[in-house]
Amino acid sequence: MAASxxxxxxxxxPAADIAEHLRLQGWHxxxxxEDGSSTAPPPIxxxxxxxxxxxxxxxxxxxxxxxxxLRGLRTPGPIQWVGVLPPEALDLIAWRELVINHLHDHxxxxxxxxxxxxxxxxxxxxxxxxxxxxxxxxANDDLGMIxxxxxxxxxxxxxxxxxxxxxxxxxxxESGSGKELxxxxxxxxxxxxxxxxxxxxxxxxxxxxxxxxxxxHERGSFTGATTGRAGLIEAAAEGSLxxxxxxxxxxxxxxxxxxxxxxxxxxxxxSSRSLQVDARVIAASHIDLASAVATGRFREDLFYRLNVLxxxxxxLRERLADIPALARHFLRSHLAGMSHTKVEGxxxxxxxxxxxxxxxxxxxxxxxxxxRAVVMADNSLISAADLGLLSQADSPALALETxxxxxxxxxxxxxxxxxxxxxxxxxxxxxxxxxxxxxxxxKHGLGDWPAAA
Numbered sequence: 001m002a003a004s005x006x007x008x009x010x011x012x013x014p015a016a017d018i019a020e021h022l023r024l025q026g027w028h029x030x031x032x033x034e035d036g037s038s039t040a041p042p043p044i045x046x047x048x049x050x051x052x053x054x055x056x057x058x059x060x061x062x063x064x065x066x067x068x069x070l071r072g073l074r075t076p077g078p079i080q081w082v083g084v085l086p087p088e089a090l091d092l093i094a095w096r097e098l099v100i101n102h103l104h105d106h107x108x109x110x111x112x113x114x115x116x117x118x119x120x121x122x123x124x125x126x127x128x129x130x131x132x133x134x135x136x137x138x139a140n141d142d143l144g145m146i147x148x149x150x151x152x153x154x155x156x157x158x159x160x161x162x163x164x165x166x167x168x169x170x171x172x173x174e175s176g177s178g179k180e181l182x183x184x185x186x187x188x189x190x191x192x193x194x195x196x197x198x199x200x201x202x203x204x205x206x207x208x209x210x211x212x213x214x215x216x217h218e219r220g221s222f223t224g225a226t227t228g229r230a231g232l233i234e235a236a237a238e239g240s241l242x243x244x245x246x247x248x249x250x251x252x253x254x255x256x257x258x259x260x261x262x263x264x265x266x267x268x269x270x271s272s273r274s275l276q277v278d279a280r281v282i283a284a285s286h287i288d289l290a291s292a293v294a295t296g297r298f299r300e301d302l303f304y305r306l307n308v309l310x311x312x313x314x315x316l317r318e319r320l321a322d323i324p325a326l327a328r329h330f331l332r333s334h335l336a337g338m339s340h341t342k343v344e345g346x347x348x349x350x351x352x353x354x355x356x357x358x359x360x361x362x363x364x365x366x367x368x369x370x371x372r373a374v375v376m377a378d379n380s381l382i383s384a385a386d387l388g389l390l391s392q393a394d395s396p397a398l399a400l401e402t403x404x405x406x407x408x409x410x411x412x413x414x415x416x417x418x419x420x421x422x423x424x425x426x427x428x429x430x431x432x433x434x435x436x437x438x439x440x441x442x443k444h445g446l447g448d449w450p451a452a453a
Contacts, residue, residue: 005026005027005028005050005124006027006028006030006049006050007022007027007028007029007030007050007051007052007120008030008032008050008051008052008069008079009029009030009031009032009051009052009054010031010032010051010052010053010054010065010066010069010070011053011054011055011062011065011066011069012031012054012055012056013029013031013054014029014052014054014084018054018113018116021113022116022120025117027120032051032069049079049080049127050079050080050081050082050120050123050124050127051070051079051080051081051082051123052081052082052083052084052120053066053069053070053081053082053083053084053085053103053106054083054084055083055084055085055086055089056086056109057086058085058086058088058089058092058095060094060204060205060206060209061209061213063094063095063098063204064200064204064205064213064232066098067098067102067199067201068198068199068232068235070098070102079127080104080123080124080126080127081102081103081104081123082103082104082105082106082107082119082120082122082123083099083103083105083106083107084106084107084108084109084111084116085099085106085107085108085109086108086109087108087109089108090108094204100368100371101364104122104123104126105119105122105123106119107119142156143156143159143160143185143188143189144181144184144185144188145178145181145182145185146322146325146326146329147319147321147322147325147326148321148322148325148444149319149320149321149322149444150443150444151314151318151319152314152319152322155182155311155313155314156185158311159182159185159186159189159311160189162186162309162311163185163186163187163189163190164189164190165309166190166191166192166280167308167309168261168280168281168282168283168305168306168307168308168309169183169186169281169282169283169308169309169310169311170246170283170284170285170289170306170307170308170309170310170311171183171282171283171284171285171310171311171312171313172284172285172286172288172289172310172311172312172313173284173286173312173313173314173315174286174313174315174362175286175361175362175364176361176362176363176364176365177313177314177315177316177362177363178313178362178363179244179284179286179313180199180242180244180284182311182313183197183199183240183242183244183282183284184197184242186240186282187239187240187242187280187282190240190280192238192239192240192280195236195237195238195239195240196235196236196237196238196239196240197236197239197240197242198232198233198235198236198239198240198241198242198279199242199244200213200214200232200241200242200243200244201244201245202243202244202245202246202247202248202249203244203245203248204245207250210249210250210253211253211256211269212229212231212269213231213232214231214232214233214253214256214257215231215233215234215256215266215267215268215269216228216229216230216231216233216234216266216268216269217229217231217268217269217270217271218268218269218270218271219270221268221269221270221271222269222270228268231266231268233260233266233277233279234266234275234277236277236279237277237278237279238278238279239279239280240279240280240281240282241279241280241281241282242282242283242284243257243281243282243283243284244283244284245284245285245286246283246284246285246289246306247285247286247287247289247292247297247298251297251298251299254298254299254302255299257302258299258301258302258305260277260281261281261302261305261306262305264276264277264278265277281306283306289303289306289307290303315359315362316359316362316363316365316366317358317359320355321405321409321444323354323355323366324351324354324410326363326366327346327351327354327366327370328346330366330367330370330371331343331345331346331370331374331382334370334371334374335374341374341375341377342377342378342379342380343373343374343377343379343380343381343382344380344381345380345381345382346381346382347381347382347383347384349383349384349391350373350381350382350383350384350386350387350389352384352391353384353387353389353390353391354366354387354389356390357389369387369388369389370382370387372386372387372388373386373387373388405444408440408444409444411430412426412430412437412440412441412444415429415430423437423438
């Protein structure tokens with residue numbers, strides 16, 4: 001390695017011999033805390049955006065601390081994380097989801113140093129692509145969210161509005177529709193953008209541990225509490241607390257959360273004093289909380305405290321026009337740093353299959369199917385079979401209106417890109433009037449561009 005590179009490590013540093021090997025390879029190891037901060041500031045001018053999850057024990061508390069590190073670390077560019085985990089971790093659903101959703105690559109213990117070097121080199125290549133911008137970068141105007149369908153255009157407008165105030169937000173939407181991404185966008189557009197973004201999956205923490213995880217505990221407050229510990233709510237001070245799957249929070253803890261929303265104070269387990277915490281709460285649920293209130297599974301007063309600014313994420317089947325752009329983005333992302341694949345793009349058969357699939361798993365399912373296809377494809381163009389979907393010959397035909405709309409939208413996008421977004425020149429290229437182009441642009445939710453260069 002020509003110059004020293006930053007390597008962010010969580011939840012622990014690698015074993016001493018591995019750490020020494022990495023330093024000899026030019027990596028500067030930075031141990032990150034649960035809130036995303038580092039134990040020591042990196043040297044000025046240090047390059048690199050690579051992270052290493054080094055896991056020895058696959059426990060639930062370790063899972064939460066790892067997720068906090070991955071989500072809370074604030075750096076100039078996105079971190080490309082790789083992981084080395086014990087084999088038994090991959091037998092647990094929560095750890096498999098962490099690997100799928102957060103890691104560029106992973107291996108299990110024991111791992112030869114050469115294999116670790118290759119994995120880190122791949123992550124560094126992808127980080128370099130992302131830092132260089134281009135096709136893999138998402139425009140700030142898009143809030144990090146892909147898609148220009150009317151549904152997504154409206155969602156971005158709502159996010160910008162709710163970000164301006166400091167009231168609680170309740171995000172609803174099906175699993176995999178991008179609720180955490182929307183929460184991150186709200187945080188980044190708010191006055192708290194420089195503070196921490198702490199995400200908590202209320203359904204992934206063991207019921208016996210969730211009060212301690214959220215509110216913290218004092219030393220000796222329960223068996224095994226050898227030291228005091230700050231909770232996740234306290235870690236979100238001056239920033240945003242994202243409570244995912246809030247409907248899974250036990251009723252007894254809903255009372256404590258309600259008190260925090262009302263008074264902005266928490267009380268650690270084993271403590272008799274209250275602690276003031278300034279954190280904005282953004283909650284999300286894939287279940288209908290109003291129905292949960294009606295059946296007694298969720299507190300009515302807490303529901304109304306959270307539902308000040310409601311935000312609904314549309315399922316992928318309601319924004320089919322965004323699928324080609326999403327598929328291209330995920331494909332480029334999965335191909336970055338992979339030198340052993342022939343894949344170059346999607347076949348027309350694959351695209352048709354993507355557009356006819358009902359997407360019960362929404363965007364997360366699309367991402368995972370593209371990841372699978374990159375690995376399984378034998379040809380340069382991914383087929384429907386590589387995606388695990390029915391081919392166009394075996395699936396119901398696309399509605400004529402859907403095909404027409406998609407073709408129309410793609411023609412407009414290509415024309416505008418070709419003339420650098422000049423509306424007059426694009427209309428001439430398409431053989432339509434400029435007013436017609438304005439109308440079609442609004443119909444397809446393609447944003448506001450200048451009429452002339």
